[in-house]
Amino acid sequence: MPAIDRKSTIRTLLLLPFSALQLLTGAKSFLDNPLIGSRRLNTLGLHVARVRLAAAMCAWRRRRLAPMVRADWRAAFDRDGFVVIQEIVPPGEFAELRAAVLAYEGPAREMRQGDAVTRRLAIDPAMLTAIPALRAMLERKDLVALFHYVASFRTTPLHYVQTIVSHDGSNETDPQETIHADSFHSSLKAWLFLNPVAQDEGPFTFVRGSHRFTPERLAWEHQRSLACPQTTDRLSARGSPRVPEHERTAMNLPLPEGLAVPGNTLIVADTVGFHARGASARPSERVEIWSYARRNPFLPWLGGDVLSLPGIAERR
Template sequence: MLKQVLRYPLWLGELLTGSKSFVANPLIGSRRLNRWGLHVARVVLAHGVMRLRMGVLSWRVPRDDRRQFIEQGFVIKTNFLPEAEYRALVEEVRQADGEVRQCCQGDAQTRRMLLSPEMLVDMPRARAVLRAPAFRRLMRFCAGHLRMPICHAEWVMNGVSDAPADPQTHLHVDTFQPTMKFWLYLEEVSDINGPFIYVPGSQRLSRRRLAWEYAMSREAKTHADRYTARGSFRVTPEQAQALGDAPPRAFRVPGNTLLIANTFGVHARGGAEPGSSRLALWGMSRTNPFIPLPGLGFEWVNRLQYRVLQRQRREQDKRAAARDVQASWHRIDADDAWPRNASADRYGEHG
């Protein structure tokens, strides 16, 4: 009892951070407080702060990109790189020799290679893409923060086991605050290997969306779905239809397409054929949603966030080893851990 009382200052402080779990924090999960509007208040305040920061960071970001992201919740750019640069980037990523970590969810495996500043020393093409001024301005605007997103090379493999379906294929929202994820696809994406699905306009705070957030907050703590209980609400197809401007859109796109999405909007990973996969550069940004200033964009801050992540992963490895299990993101050292020897005709054919 005393231990719980002593934790209340921590739980209270978490209300002003990106903490989202209704089961881990009794204040966030309080039925009474949420009946009084706590969750909805956090949603509204987080979105107001994000719009303020995006306004500050909108300088020299193309107007069409800004409008599409604000109104639809995503930005899409096909033929993002010149053809020769794109093909060279794909080959460089496939031949990269960094630490590979894997997460298994349902019947899918996602493998990622962290593109830290140290890793990019030996990846000049990826470094050029991620440090291009226009790319950085667009990332910062969509993230509402000067700090660049943490970036990985990502290889998603579908249907690799007889486990239940990948939970990422269920329509959902990531959290209560606006967040940004991007994919620069290094292969064609189709119904074969699982396109990204997004409900256009579902990221906006309409009356329907706020009413839905309010209703979900009152039942989230005891919800049967564990992701919902942890603050990543699952969405039924009927709810998705009501929350957006249009039906869910599947992004079937050629390689060399850049897609940026606000994952407060309703989204999912599309269904895919067993044995299929897709390769991309992937990154995400999720910052404290209640600080009105857009942060610091110095290179030492960027390096620091990678070092913090690497240290966290090492600590997770140690804790998992002590329990004789694998960390949720664990190292893979097998010869086929990365698609280095894949046939070149699998990518780039659409430019």
């Protein structure tokens, strides 16, 4: 056995206890964990068992959180996997809030994926102090209850001011424009659009009902666990599966739907459902308040998130 293979084998064996512990977390990469990526174990049903257990735990937590959520929002989410709420901020207050957010200056980070640049500015204590209306909106009890329900935990999301610039001049493909799921289990993402988003300007796109683990979805999860990581793209092998059209139709799912929306629209979605950023026909800029939350899917309790405590949550 070559020395490099011997070292790799020894390292895998030494890390095996840690790899086993990761099975009880949200770890999702078929490349980085030899157990998660084991074709033999997945033939026996390991991946599907993790998917089933995570979905059952999520459903159990949501049943306990449901009474706090507006009935129409809950019904829309349960049916479609996302909720669209127009004029989430009273129209008379939105222009002032938007202007304050867009005028705020602070440190930002950005990343490039394909021909798109994503820039994020964390909504931290300084911003919340400078823009009280933003704090008031993010602390609204009805919105907090909806965020908890979709996340399936009483957890405080990370909030950012996010700008997405499409077609920055490169010839690479934006991987976010391919229909995909973020992981094998539920998580929350939300977008409060500060500007209108047209159908041909990179709208949030979702396959309605794809957040449900039907027999067809479970069969697809099983098949992809056998293909990873040998015959799939790198993002799929790392646990964020891309979904070709023929596989979507085999799951009896509808066409992806781009959600063109006016400004002051909030979309809250479970990104275990199949979604993407729609294609943009021209260079464009999307500005939004973006929120994100994902916890260990196997936890039985609703709270207990130290990072959500006041004084900590807004400083993460």
